[in-house]
Amino acid sequence: MLSEPPARPTRRRLLVGLTAAVAALRAGELTAEAAPSARSVPESVPVDRAGLQPASLALPDPTTATLEAFADTMVPGEKRYGGDVVIAGAAPGPGAVQAGAVELLNLPELGIGVLLPELALLVNTRALAYAATHGRILLPTQPPFVALRFTDRTALAGELLTPGAPDRQLYVLLALFAAAAFDTAAHLHTAVAIRQRHPGLAWIGFPAPGADGLWRFPDYSYGRRLASEHPLTTRGGHPA
Amino acid sequence: MSVTERTDVLVIGSGFGGAIPAYHLAAGGAEVVILERGPHLTAPDFTHDLRLGSYTRIVDLVQGDGITVVAGNCVGGSSVVYFAASLRAPSFVFDRRGSLGHRLWPSTLTRAALDPWYDRVEEALPVAQQSWDQVPYPGGLFAAACARAGRTCNPAPVAVDLARCTNCNWMLNGCHFDAKRSMLLNYLPAATAHGAEIRPLHEAQTIAPATTPGYRYRVSYTQLDAGDYRLPVGVGAIEAKTVVLAAGALATPVLLQRSAPLLGGVPQAVGRYFSGNGDRVSIADVDEGKVRDLLGLERAPGIPYQGFPIGKPIGSMSYDRLDPATAEFTRFSLQQIYFPGITDLLAQATDTPATSWFGVRKKEMRARWPSWLSVLAMTEDDNEGVFGPPPPTGSSTRVATSLCLSTLSYRPTANTLRGWAAADAEARAVLERDGLARVRPWSENAAGSVSAHPLASCRMGDDPATSALDERGELRGHPGLFVTDGSAVPTSLCVNPSLTIAALAERACPGIVESTAEAGVRARYGAPAPR
Numbered sequence: 001m002l003s004e005p006p007a008r009p010t011r012r013r014l015l016v017g018l019t020a021a022v023a024a025l026r027a028g029e030l031t032a033e034a035a036p037s038a039r040s041v042p043e044s045v046p047v048d049r050a051g052l053q054p055a056s057l058a059l060p061d062p063t064t065a066t067l068e069a070f071a072d073t074m075v076p077g078e079k080r081y082g083g084d085v086v087i088a089g090a091a092p093g094p095g096a097v098q099a100g101a102v103e104l105l106n107l108p109e110l111g112i113g114v115l116l117p118e119l120a121l122l123v124n125t126r127a128l129a130y131a132a133t134h135g136r137i138l139l140p141t142q143p144p145f146v147a148l149r150f151t152d153r154t155a156l157a158g159e160l161l162t163p164g165a166p167d168r169q170l171y172v173l174l175a176l177f178a179a180a181a182f183d184t185a186a187h188l189h190t191a192v193a194i195r196q197r198h199p200g201l202a203w204i205g206f207p208a209p210g211a212d213g214l215w216r217f218p219d220y221s222y223g224r225r226l227a228s229e230h231p232l233t234t235r236g237g238h239p240a
Numbered sequence: 241m242s243v244t245e246r247t248d249v250l251v252i253g254s255g256f257g258g259a260i261p262a263y264h265l266a267a268g269g270a271e272v273v274i275l276e277r278g279p280h281l282t283a284p285d286f287t288h289d290l291r292l293g294s295y296t297r298i299v300d301l302v303q304g305d306g307i308t309v310v311a312g313n314c315v316g317g318s319s320v321v322y323f324a325a326s327l328r329a330p331s332f333v334f335d336r337r338g339s340l341g342h343r344l345w346p347s348t349l350t351r352a353a354l355d356p357w358y359d360r361v362e363e364a365l366p367v368a369q370q371s372w373d374q375v376p377y378p379g380g381l382f383a384a385a386c387a388r389a390g391r392t393c394n395p396a397p398v399a400v401d402l403a404r405c406t407n408c409n410w411m412l413n414g415c416h417f418d419a420k421r422s423m424l425l426n427y428l429p430a431a432t433a434h435g436a437e438i439r440p441l442h443e444a445q446t447i448a449p450a451t452t453p454g455y456r457y458r459v460s461y462t463q464l465d466a467g468d469y470r471l472p473v474g475v476g477a478i479e480a481k482t483v484v485l486a487a488g489a490l491a492t493p494v495l496l497q498r499s500a501p502l503l504g505g506v507p508q509a510v511g512r513y514f515s516g517n518g519d520r521v522s523i524a525d526v527d528e529g530k531v532r533d534l535l536g537l538e539r540a541p542g543i544p545y546q547g548f549p550i551g552k553p554i555g556s557m558s559y560d561r562l563d564p565a566t567a568e569f570t571r572f573s574l575q576q577i578y579f580p581g582i583t584d585l586l587a588q589a590t591d592t593p594a595t596s597w598f599g600v601r602k603k604e605m606r607a608r609w610p611s612w613l614s615v616l617a618m619t620e621d622d623n624e625g626v627f628g629p630p631p632p633t634g635s636s637t638r639v640a641t642s643l644c645l646s647t648l649s650y651r652p653t654a655n656t657l658r659g660w661a662a663a664d665a666e667a668r669a670v671l672e673r674d675g676l677a678r679v680r681p682w683s684e685n686a687a688g689s690v691s692a693h694p695l696a697s698c699r700m701g702d703d704p705a706t707s708a709l710d711e712r713g714e715l716r717g718h719p720g721l722f723v724t725d726g727s728a729v730p731t732s733l734c735v736n737p738s739l740t741i742a743a744l745a746e747r748a749c750p751g752i753v754e755s756t757a758e759a760g761v762r763a764r765y766g767a768p769a770p771r
Contacts, residue, residue, distance in 0.1 A: 074585075074598040075606075091600045109293040111468065112640050158594035161685060169303060169645065172686065175598065179585035183606070184290035186582070191288070204581070204609035207549055214288050214416065216406040217376075217550045222537060225372040227383035227393035230559040236362065237369045237397040238328040239559040239573070239735065 060086065062143045064102055066120035069146045071101035071178035073153040075200070085142060088150035094199035100188070101181040105174075112173075119174060122167055123160075130156045243476075246452065247273040248761045249752075250459055250480035251436075252444045252495070255317020256738055257486030257725030259427035260361075260745040261752055265482075266434035267767035268753050273437050273478060275461055277469075277487070277634075278314035280440040282424060286320075286414030290581060295321075295413040296642035301582075302490055304648035307516060307625065308687035309694045311490055313469075313642075315440050318488065319422040319738065320414045322692075323577065324399045325554040326367040327735035328358050328743075332564035332571065336731045339622050339655055344730045346702050346711030357743040364769040365421040367739070368402050370395040370555070376407055377539055377547030378613050379555020381526070382576035382670075384535040385677075386558050389670045396554045396575065399738075407551045412580050430770030441466055442476075443634055444495055447483060447721065448502035454760055455479040456720040462633060470638045481759035482720045484752060486745070489514065489694035489727040490646060491635035496698065496708075496715070498630040507716045509708040510698050514625025514648060516691030518572065518732040520617040520660045521579070522667045523587040524677035528611055534674055546610040553578040554736075561666060562734055569655040572619040572663045573734050574670070579614060586682035586690065587612070597683035613677065617663030621732045622653040623696050650689060693737050698727035700744075713748040720755050724748050 059065050068086045077095020079087045087097055106113050120143070127144035130136070130152065138147035145153065160171040180186040182200035185193035191213040193201055209215045232240040248270040251262045258274060266272040279297060287294050298314035299321045312318035331351040338344050361367075375383065375395050386393035404419035411420055418425060432438060441464045450458045463474035485492050493511040500506045531537050531544035538544050557575035564571075588596035589605040596602075628647030631637050636644035652660070664681055671677045682690055700723075701707025704716055713728055715721045724745040726737060733740055753765040 075603055076600055091603050093603075095603070104292070107292055109296075110640050111470070154595055154599055157598065162594055163306070163685060163688065172303070173640075173643070175686065176582075176585060179598075180292075180582055183581035183584040186290055186292045188291055189294075190290045203603075204584070204606050205546075206581070206609075209288060214406075215408040215410060217408065218406075219539070220376045220407040220547075220551045221373050222375075222377060222380035222384075222539060223373040224380075226375075226380050226537075227387035227391070227556075229394045230392040233394055233559065234328070236328075236367065237394060239330045239562045 059142065059146070063117045063120040065146050066123050066143045067102050067105060067116060067174070068097045069143075069153060070123055070157065070174050071096035071181070073150070073157045074175050074178035075099070075182040076150070086146055088153065090150045093203060096178040096182045096200075099182040099198065099200035100185065101178045104177050104181040104187040107187050119170060122170065123174075126160060127156060130159070244458065245476070245478045246455060247271050247478055247480050248763070249273070249482045249484065249756055250275065250457070250478050251484040251486060252459065253317060253486035253488060253491070253725060254315050254428060254438060255312060255319050255423060255486065255488060255725065256742040257728070257745050258317065258484065259319070259423035259431065260742060261484045261486070261722070261724055261749055262436050263427040263431040263434070263770055264749040264765060264767055265753060265756065265763060266431045266436040268763040268765055270756055270761050270763040271435065272431065273439065274431070275442040275444050275459070276315045276438060276440045277443040277464065277491070278312070278440065279466060280315040280438065281414065283414070283416055283418045286416045288408065288410045288413065288416060292641055298414060299412060300642055300644050302636055302644045302646045303687070304646040304650060306688040307648060307650035308690045309490055309516065309646070309648070310690070310692045311488055311694060315438055316423040316428060320424060321412050322738055323411050323553040323736075324420050325396045325575065325736040326362070326365065326399045326739040327397060328355070329733040329735055329740050330562045330564070333731065333733055336568060336620065338568070338731060339653065340706060342703065344701055344706070346700055348711050354740070354743050354747065357746040358739060360746050360769055361739060361742040364426050365399040367397050367399050369397050370402065374402055375555040376551020377545060378551060378578060379576045381531065381535070381537065381545055381547070381613055382615065383556045384537060385670050385673070388535060389673050391558055391560050391670060393556050393558050396557050398552060398554065400552060405552060409549055409551055409553060409578055411553050426770045444487065445498065445633055446502055447485075447495065447499040450479040452479050454481065456481055456759060457483045459483060472633075481761055482722070482752060482756040485721065485723045486725040487635065488725050489697045490648065492723055492725055492727040493627050493697040494630045494635040494647075497627065503718060505717070507704065507708040509706055511627035513623040513696050513699055513706065514627065514650065514694065515621050515623045515696040515732045516625065516650065516689055517693035517695055517737055518617070518619030518621040518656065518659055518734070519689070519691040519693055520619060520663050520681060521577070521586070521690065522615050522617070522664065522679050522681045524613040524615065524667075524671045524679045525605055525608060526611045526613050526677040527675060530674065530676045534676055548578065548610050548612045551578070561662070569620045569622070569659045570662050571734055572617045572659060574663065574666060575616045575618070577614055577616040583682070584609070586686050588680040588683050591680075593683065593685050597686050613671070615667050615671070617660070617667065618693070618734050618736065619656070619659035619663050619732065620734060621656040621659065623731060624653050624656065625650040625697065627697065652689065693726070695726045695729045695733070695737060696731060698723050699730040700728050701730055712751040713744070714751070714755070720759060722748060722752050722755070
């Protein structure tokens, strides 16, 4: 385990990263998608006080960025804005990030908020190792997992989640909550989520409740015999 | 609180295994206290909500090594969150020999011997038989696919008041309409009417010999915070003449493991021979056009199916592969079932196991979610689950709301894998015929095998080396300490286990009352089915 979070890289890692970035630029590895340029910034986006980077394009804190990138690997979505480097943009429509994966992980009732920086650190440690063993060059201004391309994020996630892999149960939790945000809007009351057109519930076509917030299906059956019953069925419908 | 209380009978757990003895003992005149780890909720609390903090108050997802298990955590236990399919185990199950090569069930226990006890439970719940026009769309679709593939299919018997049921499909949350027949509606209120006291948020920690003359056991417990079950808010102890242990197959063996030094040892079968009931879930990604063209079904103009979230979760099932003449480990039932969205991540969209359950293709599959159909095979597994050393408290380590880490490890043997392969092949033969659907089992990469039916971790039998309980359900070497939950069931059942757990608990009651009377309590057996 690393002694420092990725927000404060060691001098050695900074050096390695900068060297890699220079090499990457020479090799044409870095694109506007990976490193937002001025051209990709919409005019309406407000600019932060330093005037160096539009506020909405600034990376979220490394923990959030990493957790979002992992969630986006589980249920991929479209980028939130031009130059969004956290969401890879691998699939059309909203993904786990838009569905609220990070809000869910921070839900007080879940009780794992304090663990999230450590979880992100673990993911990034493995991302660094993955990059080193696969010859990938990572932009040092991003958490390592964020700096990976989508195909590499996917391959690494597959490794992290493989039975028997170290710390697998922790990564399974991250995967579970990314999916739970999308499939169940687990940070919202479901009736409210439906009213708000929660992107995940809308994507899967989850049905709407009645006016009282409860579900009922008065039409629920084809209403006819569709198979013969087993000849040895006992009284009450049990197997013999 | 440090005062030690006393009662005639202490029941640990309030699900099927605890509620039934609690009723018979209380009705028979004994003083009964029930310790329940979870909260006490009732119908108005059972909301239609997938938000964390709703159903997660009453159901736990317990992650072991190679297996994940779903279990109830509330007054009423798993009966509150179960899907109400109420099946008698097929006759051949009682003759199973497993890989040990000898009969695993007590010789006195056969289907015929258990039938009178099944009758009692079916009367008390009660269990209803769905007619075909009460089988929801997914069960109808499965039945039609079975018929087209030359198979039979039956409506599943369910412990549901069908007139009251709204087919809302929220059974995991508890039934808001009190249509599902949980222990909250029959045995538990009947027990409390006879004076039994239920103490929710009380987690039993150890069982030790009592120090008060005339009392046999002393049970220590921790009171848990209602808002965060990880936090203890009090401790206490109760002495009892009889202890009925029914904390569930994930908790009962762990409590006994922790208590072993205090009790002077427990049988070596405690914490071994766990079975996940051979549960094997597959998701069918159904082609709506084929539903119309091949099966001739249409539920609304232009809509052949799109009924995945509609109905009772279990509608129909096939008994075709419950043939007693076929070899052990190849027999199973195949049941249409609906699991809430929290399990959607387990569906496999590709055939590359490492990444099949997430990513771009999986998201595409999610867009067809209303056209999914899921089926549960309940096979003959090999009782290969083993619990490691117990955690300091409780039955597992709670890491977050509803999420627990268990020391249970499960490595399926070749026998179990053979059963699952046979079940997979049958699901495909029925549902992939002529391209009706694409069927794949839940990803094992995500969670190992998944079971909603934990069994056999403290099982009964005739062989002391491989069974912790005698045929009456008493822990060997520990008079007056009975186990009546799913952990007592010797093997997987090839059907949903709740009715068998309940019937075995009913069957154990005369012996428990007799033992309690021998300990000096004026208790009689013979109460009718609760009303």
